[in-house]
Amino acid sequence: MSSSIFTPVEFPVDFLWGAATAAYQVEGSPLADGAGVSSWHRFVRTPGRVRDGDTGDVACDHYRRWPEDLQWMRRIGLGSYRFSISWSRILPEGRGRVNPAGLAHYERKVDALLEAGIQPNITLYHWDLPAALDDRGGWLNPDIADWFADYASVLFKALGDRVPMWATLNEPWVITDGGFLHGTLAPGHRSAYEAAIAARQLMRAHGRAVQAFRALVPAAPDRRIGLVVNIEPKYPASHGAADLAATARADAYMNRQYLDPALRGTTPAELPEVFGEAWVDWPAEELALAHQPLDFIGINYYTRAVVRDDPAAWPLRASAVRQTQATHTETAWEVYPPGLTDTLLWFKQHYGDLPIYITENGSAFYDPPSVEAPVLDDPLRTDYLRRHLRAVHAAREAGVNVRGYYAWSLLDNLEWALGYSKRFGLLHVNYATQKRTPKATCALYSQVISTRGRCLNDTASAPTDGLP
Numbered sequence: 001m002s003s004s005i006f007t008p009v010e011f012p013v014d015f016l017w018g019a020a021t022a023a024y025q026v027e028g029s030p031l032a033d034g035a036g037v038s039s040w041h042r043f044v045r046t047p048g049r050v051r052d053g054d055t056g057d058v059a060c061d062h063y064r065r066w067p068e069d070l071q072w073m074r075r076i077g078l079g080s081y082r083f084s085i086s087w088s089r090i091l092p093e094g095r096g097r098v099n100p101a102g103l104a105h106y107e108r109k110v111d112a113l114l115e116a117g118i119q120p121n122i123t124l125y126h127w128d129l130p131a132a133l134d135d136r137g138g139w140l141n142p143d144i145a146d147w148f149a150d151y152a153s154v155l156f157k158a159l160g161d162r163v164p165m166w167a168t169l170n171e172p173w174v175i176t177d178g179g180f181l182h183g184t185l186a187p188g189h190r191s192a193y194e195a196a197i198a199a200r201q202l203m204r205a206h207g208r209a210v211q212a213f214r215a216l217v218p219a220a221p222d223r224r225i226g227l228v229v230n231i232e233p234k235y236p237a238s239h240g241a242a243d244l245a246a247t248a249r250a251d252a253y254m255n256r257q258y259l260d261p262a263l264r265g266t267t268p269a270e271l272p273e274v275f276g277e278a279w280v281d282w283p284a285e286e287l288a289l290a291h292q293p294l295d296f297i298g299i300n301y302y303t304r305a306v307v308r309d310d311p312a313a314w315p316l317r318a319s320a321v322r323q324t325q326a327t328h329t330e331t332a333w334e335v336y337p338p339g340l341t342d343t344l345l346w347f348k349q350h351y352g353d354l355p356i357y358i359t360e361n362g363s364a365f366y367d368p369p370s371v372e373a374p375v376l377d378d379p380l381r382t383d384y385l386r387r388h389l390r391a392v393h394a395a396r397e398a399g400v401n402v403r404g405y406y407a408w409s410l411l412d413n414l415e416w417a418l419g420y421s422k423r424f425g426l427l428h429v430n431y432a433t434q435k436r437t438p439k440a441t442c443a444l445y446s447q448v449i450s451t452r453g454r455c456l457n458d459t460a461s462a463p464t465d466g467l468p
């Protein structure tokens with residue numbers, strides 16, 4: 001088998017093509033139909049936390065406009081839609097009383113997707129915690145494993161007979177690094193002690209939810225549960241011992257901190273030196289709980305990092321070296337498609353042949369706030385998509401078990417602390433009118449889906465004639 005990126009592209013018939021969103025980023029109407037307040041509803045109201053004071057109060061109005069967005073998904077030709085459920089719509093206080101109207105909302109959405117032949121892929125937790133649970137310590141409270149399993153069980157009972165793919169958590173690393181270590185995301189704390197505690201509670205909660213799934217949903221090939229992690233391959237800035245050790249720390253911290261417990265029942269050897277005195281060994285029973293058999297792993301890939309030793313960088317003592325010759329996206333991330341092939345090969349080497357889905361991949365480049373033309377010209381974004389899909393194909397050619405790809409994102413949306421300033425969508429959203437307009441990348445993606453990627457072999461540039 002060849003792993004050359006020049007192998008002609010052709011994905012198999014059953015390769016899953018999707019697009020992803022997350023509840024707080026797209027839904028709007030955060031308190032509608034009896035929903036409770038979430039941690040993000042609160043965080044966006046804390047002065048200075050989100051750029052320009054942006055909030056998810058309206059966002060893409062997806063909570064009300066999802067039927068229109070479903071029509072867009074059909075036009076693009078998506079085989080799957082990955083979205084998250086807002087915990088505080090289902091359980092307004094986070095536990096106890098179920099809100100039937102919140103549940104009904106997601107039941108309608110799931111049924112409409114199935115009706116349209118689009119597989120729902122549900123993420124249980126994409127960062128919006130019920131505020132009532134935050135008041136009890138949130139991810140720092142050991143009871144959260146029970147709260148999360150109870151919440152998950154409500155959904156498994158209501159939707160477990162219909163939903164083919166579930167994920168427990170989206171990017172536990174981002175939850176702890178952003179929420180508890182650096183404080184850039186809700187709940188905005190800054191403590192290595194808290195980050196280490198939250199990591200353990202996240203994986204206990206993950207384990208309990210997977211156990212609940214096995215207990216409540218009869219085993220079937222199209223009833224699967226997994227975990228979604230963000231991976232960013234780490235390359236040493238030099239081959240000096242200090243840079244190599246820094247690279248290993250960064251890799252352990254970001255890439256293996258959650259995969260090792262989930263897939264091997266261990267924690268990476270480098271973590272005690274990363275966390276210093278905040279580190280606590282995970283008790284054997286916690287490692288066992290985190291280590292549940294999974295049906296797939298979801299990998300979110302955006303960029304790589306070239307790492308150097310940096311004693312001043314807390315707490316990793318490592319920092320990324322900006323690659324000045326490279327193209328960077330609007331979020332200042334290096335465009336590095338070979339890193340996606342490397343990530344997939346790395347996963348296979350470390351963790352074996354578990355089915356992999358790329359559950360997010362995409363880029364923010366400048367788009368004007370409103371557009372009149374039917375299709376936006378975004379050559380950097382189309383180039384990003386093209387090259388990353390070739391990178392996925394190269395990994396498949398090299399024998400990696402990658403079975404699907406989700407573009408991030410279906411829609412431009414609230415980019416967390418960066419507000420609406422960054423646009424990752426296949427569909428442009430005019431926030432003043434809520435008009436959706438397919439970008440050139442959207443048209444390209446649609447063509448990729450209908451040709452199973454063969455159009456990527458053409459040297460011609462992206463289609464500009466819109467969606468079929």
Ligand code: GBH
Nearest residue numbers: 022170171174230302303320332333334415
């Ligand atoms: C995802 O996280 C989220 O799941 C999604 O909600 C979000 O909208 C999307 O990505 C886009 O941001 O600054 O060069 O050090 C992204 C995970 C981890 C990717 C940190 C970029 C930092 C690169 N991110 N990483 S750098």
